[in-house]
Amino acid sequence: MSLPTVTATRYVLPLREGGSLPGVVEGNDLGTYVLKFHGAGQGPKALVAEIIVGELFRRLGLRVPDLKLMRLDPVIGKSEPDFEIQELLLRSAGLNLAVDFLPGSFGYDGSAGNPGDEGMARILWLDAYVANVDRSWRNTNMLVWHKNLWLIDHGAALYFHHSWMSAEKFAALPYDASDHVFSVAAPAVPALDEELAAAITPALLTQVIGLVPDEWIDDGDRERYFSHLTARLENRSAWLPGGAR
Ligand SMILES: Nc1ncnc2c1ncn2[C@@H]1O[C@H](COP(=O)(O)OP(=O)(O)OP(=O)(O)O)[C@@H](O)[C@H]1O
Ligand SMILES: [Mg+2]
Known part of the structure; x- marks a missing residue:
């Protein structure tokens, strides 16, 4: 199984609130996407984390906008006046990551879209598992759309891959839950632990790691993502928010 692939047909506008300068782009399937570029400062590993984490969370029942691969010919940005964007597009020729654009969504700020105690605890457990440090009140990386909560921007998770620290x-x-948007739900996390850990089977991990295209990863890396995520799953007392089970 692989992610669907579409082709970029029009660069609409840059999303300047994103540090990696993602752009709103139209595809040849007439869809509108937030395009995250492999040529951005964070490099393709951020896109690898987006796929592995986003697709894992989706399969565990959370709302994540659809992810596709998008072929980019930098010529679509030729009328874009900003030199920085021209350069980013040139560096990003080829495959990039397209996130389904949620029109009219707004950033979660606590005023709407709260998923309840169990929902918050579920997100906290999962972010702790994948070491996602990018879900604070400064930048919640969650959108509210049609009153529901959607999780975005998992590019900073799985940060072991930048230096390939050992699986052990x-x-x-440890995970610092105090900085997380849903830190108040920490006491409810241990009650979910067995259910979530049991749902993350070797087959599920293999499946989501398998969705990363060969352009961004080699087979040795696939094995390493698998061994690191398996080792962390088996050592939950080290990072579980809310204390011992
Ligand atoms: N699927 C989407 N639909 C609508 N808006 C989106 C979507 N994805 C991202 N955005 C908007 O673009 C912003 C930047 O996106 P994102 O957080 O994925 O980029 P980033 O460059 O990784 O950001 P950061 O600065 O958090 O590292 C989001 O905060 C949100 O406002
Ligand atoms: Mg963000």
């Missing part, structure tokens, strides 16, 4: 080290890495 990643497994033992």
